[in-house]
Amino acid sequence: MAQGLLPGRVVAAHGKRYQVELADGRILGCVTRGKKTGVACGDRVQVRPTGSAQGVIESVGPRESLLYRSDPYRQKVLAANVTQVIVVVAAVPSFYEELVNRALVAAEAAHLRSVIVLNKADLSETAQAQARLALYHQLGYPLVKLSATRDVSPLHPHLARQVSVLVGQSGMGKSTLVNALVPGAHAATREISQALDSGRHTTTHATLYHLDGESDLIDSPGLQEFGLYHLSPEEVAQAFVEFRPYLGRCRFHNCRHLVEPGCAILEAAENGTLSPRRLTAYQAIVREHLDWQARRYA
Ligand SMILES: Nc1nc2c(ncn2[C@@H]2O[C@H](COP(=O)(O)OP(=O)(O)OP(=O)(O)O)[C@@H](O)[C@H]2O)c(=O)[nH]1
Numbered sequence: 001m002a003q004g005l006l007p008g009r010v011v012a013a014h015g016k017r018y019q020v021e022l023a024d025g026r027i028l029g030c031v032t033r034g035k036k037t038g039v040a041c042g043d044r045v046q047v048r049p050t051g052s053a054q055g056v057i058e059s060v061g062p063r064e065s066l067l068y069r070s071d072p073y074r075q076k077v078l079a080a081n082v083t084q085v086i087v088v089v090a091a092v093p094s095f096y097e098e099l100v101n102r103a104l105v106a107a108e109a110a111h112l113r114s115v116i117v118l119n120k121a122d123l124s125e126t127a128q129a130q131a132r133l134a135l136y137h138q139l140g141y142p143l144v145k146l147s148a149t150r151d152v153s154p155l156h157p158h159l160a161r162q163v164s165v166l167v168g169q170s171g172m173g174k175s176t177l178v179n180a181l182v183p184g185a186h187a188a189t190r191e192i193s194q195a196l197d198s199g200r201h202t203t204t205h206a207t208l209y210h211l212d213g214e215s216d217l218i219d220s221p222g223l224q225e226f227g228l229y230h231l232s233p234e235e236v237a238q239a240f241v242e243f244r245p246y247l248g249r250c251r252f253h254n255c256r257h258l259v260e261p262g263c264a265i266l267e268a269a270e271n272g273t274l275s276p277r278r279l280t281a282y283q284a285i286v287r288e289h290l291d292w293q294a295r296r297y298a
């Protein structure tokens with residue numbers, strides 16, 4: 001290690017300001033060296049202290065995983081070095097299935113496990129939501145039904161020895177869930193916001209909480225969109241787990257499974273082996289990517 005540098009972990013990321021936890025538990029408020037961006041919550045970093053509670057992130061260590069989303073202009077790192085994505089949904093307000101699919105795709109593309117949490121199980125509308133989610137359960141994604149306001153213990157076995165990142169649409173009860181899993185989380189978040197935001201509005205922030213010595217939880221802000229512009233059609237197809245057995249079996253080797261004749265995926269959807277809802281979700285993501293590329297290179 002270079003002289004004067006300390007290893008740490010990014011436990012909060014607010015725009016270009018970070019909190020880094022050192023090995024002894026101390027937390028330093030940090031900025032990055034120069035214009036370096038793209039440091040994410042969960043990153044392992046080298047910090048040069050510049051004061052008793054401040055430092056500069058000099059370098060970012062190798063990442064075991066990186067979860068992205070993107071808009072047409074740039075990629076946004078949601079979290080680094082996580083092992084799983086927890087997608088939080090609820091029956092009320094009604095959740096966007098598209099967002100669930102997109103979160104699952106982002107997780108698969110980053111080689112992460114996924115768990116779907118159906119929150120607000122105390123509401124009578126839950127049965128309907130559960131029926132919508134049965135498809136994902138059949139695909140192999142664990143589905144955990146719970147009520148964050150009553151009992152979060154059904155989620156505990158899934159969190160053990162994992163670094164989990166919570167994603168979800170606003171209003172699904174993500175904050176309530178975090179607070180039930182990590183008592184005092186809200187207060188801590190407020191403090192971090194005050195320390196890091198200094199009154200400015202920031203759009204990207206995430207906070208890492210320790211659940212125990214070997215399990216962590218990263219909370220990310222509620223999403224309304226989950227852009228996947230950064231994934232190629234091939235990557236998207238791979239991320240639909242049930243498509244995998246059919247890939248490479250289409251008439252055209254570069255088939256995008258949109259309208260092509262002799263497409264093994266389209267055939268499987270037609271004869272009911274693949275879910276048409278998943279095919280539609282796949283096609284929407286790929287069309288968005290192709291439109292975006294066409295505009296970029298127009
Ligand atoms: N009935 C019921 N309501 C819940 C439950 N969990 C959360 N809520 C309510 O759902 C609403 C939204 O909860 P939040 O925790 O603020 O939602 P959020 O997903 O964090 O929303 P953002 O902060 O916008 O990301 C609040 O009114 C909560 O009280 C639950 O298990 N059952």
Ligand SMILES: [Zn+2]
Binds near residue numbers: 250263264266
């Ligand atoms: Zn095809």
